[in-house]
Amino acid sequence: MPEVVFPLDSQKSFTEQQLVGHNRWHPDIPAQVHVKPGDTFRVHCREWFDGAIHNDDSADDILHAPLAGVHVLSGPISVQGVQPGDLLIVDILDVGPIPQEDSGPLAGQGWGYTGVFATSNGGGFLTEQFPDAYKVIWDFRGGVATSRHVPGVAFTGIVHPGLMGTAPSHELLGRWNAREQALIDTDPQRVPPLALPPLPDSAILGTLSGDDYTRVAAEAARTAPPRENGGNQDIKNLTRGSRVFYPVFVDGANLSMGDLHFSQGDGEITFCGAIEMGGFMDLHVDVIKGGMDTYGVSENAVFMPGRTDPQYSEWLAFSGTSVTLGGEQRYLDSHLSYQRACLHAIDYLQKFGYSAIQAYMILGAAPIEGRLSGVVDIPNSCSTVYLPTEIFDFDVRPGKNGPHQVDPGMGVPRSAG
Numbered sequence: 183m184p185e186v187v188f189p190l191d192s193q194k195s196f197t198e199q200q201l202v203g204h205n206r207w208h209p210d211i212p213a214q215v216h217v218k219p220g221d222t223f224r225v226h227c228r229e230w231f232d233g234a235i236h237n238d239d240s241a242d243d244i245l246h247a248p249l250a251g252v253h254v255l256s257g258p259i260s261v262q263g264v265q266p267g268d269l270l271i272v273d274i275l276d277v278g279p280i281p282q283e284d285s286g287p288l289a290g291q292g293w294g295y296t297g298v299f300a301t302s303n304g305g306g307f308l309t310e311q312f313p314d315a316y317k318v319i320w321d322f323r324g325g326v327a328t329s330r331h332v333p334g335v336a337f338t339g340i341v342h343p344g345l346m347g348t349a350p351s352h353e354l355l356g357r358w359n360a361r362e363q364a365l366i367d368t369d370p371q372r373v374p375p376l377a378l379p380p381l382p383d384s385a386i387l388g389t390l391s392g393d394d395y396t397r398v399a400a401e402a403a404r405t406a407p408p409r410e411n412g413g414n415q416d417i418k419n420l421t422r423g424s425r426v427f428y429p430v431f432v433d434g435a436n437l438s439m440g441d442l443h444f445s446q447g448d449g450e451i452t453f454c455g456a457i458e459m460g461g462f463m464d465l466h467v468d469v470i471k472g473g474m475d476t477y478g479v480s481e482n483a484v485f486m487p488g489r490t491d492p493q494y495s496e497w498l499a500f501s502g503t504s505v506t507l508g509g510e511q512r513y514l515d516s517h518l519s520y521q522r523a524c525l526h527a528i529d530y531l532q533k534f535g536y537s538a539i540q541a542y543m544i545l546g547a548a549p550i551e552g553r554l555s556g557v558v559d560i561p562n563s564c565s566t567v568y569l570p571t572e573i574f575d576f577d578v579r580p581g582k583n584g585p586h587q588v589d590p591g592m593g594v595p596r597s598a599g
């Protein structure tokens with residue numbers, strides 16, 4: 183086993199650990215770990231809400247999820263000799279759930295969860311159809327996820343970090359804050375908000391204290407969006423065997439990671455999110471000096487996905503176009519057409535006895551494929567969502583005998599509030 187350079191004790195909260203990570207992006211958050219190009223090491227990662235979500239049959243913890251405190255990230259990890267303009271090579275040698283106990287109180291100990299936020303607390307991709315908070319618990323066994331809340335499905339996970347990235351420079355951070363604030367200013371009262379500005383409340387900034395903490399907490403970027411540094415890209419294929427090339431903006435690169443997922447569908451449409459869990463990552467780092475210029479990777483990560491996808495070979499695909507549910511024509515809006523494709527799949531699965539929220543949870547958590555199938559045929563874009571038919575323990579294809587009826591069981595817990 184590689185040396186654990188960022189350990190987490192399951193009995194303690196994120197801020198009580200031997201090394202305290204961070205939940206904001208800022209160049210002045212000091213590196214907690216120092217490695218060299220060519221090093222291999224292990225990092226523990228806490229589930230993104232630091233243990234606030236429980237293995238039970240209530241969604242009240244999702245309703246009251248501490249959003250100001252996300253994402254708890256392990257790092258920063260400084261790589262010796264790496265400088266702005268370089269490309270940092272990160273190999274994901276292994277990634278998995280928490281290795282200690284088989285099952286325990288923390289997500290990642292044999293189980294994980296998928297949530298849907300209430301509209302007032304961030305919402306999700308289909309928040310108009312699903313305005314309340316919901317939660318599904320998934321159990322892990324032999325690399326396969328099943329749920330007492332969604333009977334009739336079992337799928338192999340593609341474990342991956344939802345979030346990994348390098349620290350921004352002061353200049354880049356300034357650009358993020360300016361452009362995101364400009365967007366917020368177009369509709370400051372919107373629910374859910376258009377973007378999340380810096381928020382000192384609940385900021386965890388590693389070893390910073392005093393005046394430095396106060397200054398950085400007021401400037402540091404939130405971790406929700408993906409940006410030029412990688413960040414919360416939520417790419418389901420960033421699994422074991424992947425190699426990522428991150429642009430470097432500060433000395434040492436200051437790499438951080440977290441938000442591990444046991445599995446996720448393309449788009450992470452439920453927002454809270456994929457199958458969330460804590461776990462470990464084994465990483466190998468190296469550098470391409472001056473690689474940003476050499477390869478034209480000016481401002482975004484490049485990656486080579488791993489080759490350990492589950493073997494699903496048969497799919498049932500649903501398409502959608504850029505027409506609203508109310509019948510209004512929009513111009514090549516791929517976000518809308520992907521929503522329509524997903525709603526189409528949800529309508530279909532309900533014919534088999536699932537509730538709408540059960541179907542939504544399947545699309546968020548299972549390894550569904552989402553595609554921008556057409557983006558030029560004015561005025562309609564065409565998006566598609568592919569369901570692997572083998573994840574269902576019944577025949578989910580259309581046929582002459584009509585849909586098999588699944589027993590919906592206890593269903594998906596919904597918040598009382």
Ligand code: ZN
Binds near residue numbers: 442
């Ligand atoms: Zn996540």
